[in-house]
């Protein structure tokens with residue numbers, strides 16, 4: 001080793017000095033956030049729900065994007081953003097802790113998505129069904145809700161799209177989560193004894209090929225959520241569950257096999273729903289639902305304004321409308337914010353040929 005090699009003691013001293021500096025800086029940042037709260041209250045900065053808007057999704061997205069763009073390394077941009085996500089979450093909690101409802105029970109991927117988006121300082125409340133998450137937000141019991149909307153392998157989650165049809169709630173954000181499934185067992189279960197495998201139907205479908213290859217004779221049982229599957233197998237010595245890390249940790253299960261999903265980039269997109277519209281963040285998406293008159297060329301008419309203005313469509317889904325047999329509505333996601341002049345014009349043209357156009361919300365493109 002070279003004479004001048006830095007010693008362990010020296011490195012630890014340096015880390016101590018840096019930590020003291022970080023401590024001072026984070027505290028200073030938290031103090032600023034407290035002042036922001038005072039400024040917002042003094043300005044009467046209220047949203048459509050009449051409440052002071054402490055949480056600002058567009059500002060948080062901008063902060064995280066800047067951190068990722070300026071990150072010098074060696075930590076990855078995503079890792080750095082995750083750290084800042086937690087700092088912001090704690091700072092916001094000083095202004096006012098955010099209250100959320102999510103599709104439960106505890107330990108679901110939706111809870112994981114909620115914490116990824118809002119950070120650990122959020123106060124979360126599990127709900128038994130997607131429409132209950134909507135109701136909880138509508139009733140004002142929580143400020144936001146988190147629900148799954150589409151999976152890269154299994155497609156759209158119809159309950160969520162259908163819930164929007166009868167609701168005035170708006171989308172204020174999106175979060176995409178990589179979904180890793182594990183085969184989990186309780187403390188008294190051995191792999192060769194597994195004769196039943198519990199999970200949510202979507203997860204069973206996402207691991208179908210793996211199950212066919214490794215457990216062709218085990219009975220597959222669909223239950224209401226992965227977390228419920230995990231809870232159930234804790235005490236069943238011949239059963240396994242397919243669920244994610246949160247459920248494994250919560251129910252103290254052992255991983256027999258990790259990452260058993262058939263598609264390596266299996267991911268689910270979740271939506272944040274709330275009462276208020278979000279101003280533009282600089283990189284936004286808009287979601288709308290459109291009812292077309294039942295006539296030839298309707299789909300062409302629907303898409304033409306987007307094509308004319310070169311708007312990037314990110315998703316088009318069709319659902320039966322509730323107003324009668326063989327009528328359909330279209331759920332469309334595209335890049336841009338409803339306040340962009342180009343988008344305003346596109347929506348105006350669309351309104352001329354559609355029976356109804358409802359903007360579900362413009363929101364920052366998911367950062368984390």
Ligand SMILES: C=C(O[C@@H]1C=C(C(=O)O)C=C[C@H]1O)C(=O)O
Pocket residue numbers: 032033036054055056057059060063087088089091092095
């Ligand atoms: C500090 C603010 O309030 C909240 C906290 C933020 C932060 O810690 O950076 C950002 C946006 C808001 O959710 C703000 O609006 O700037």
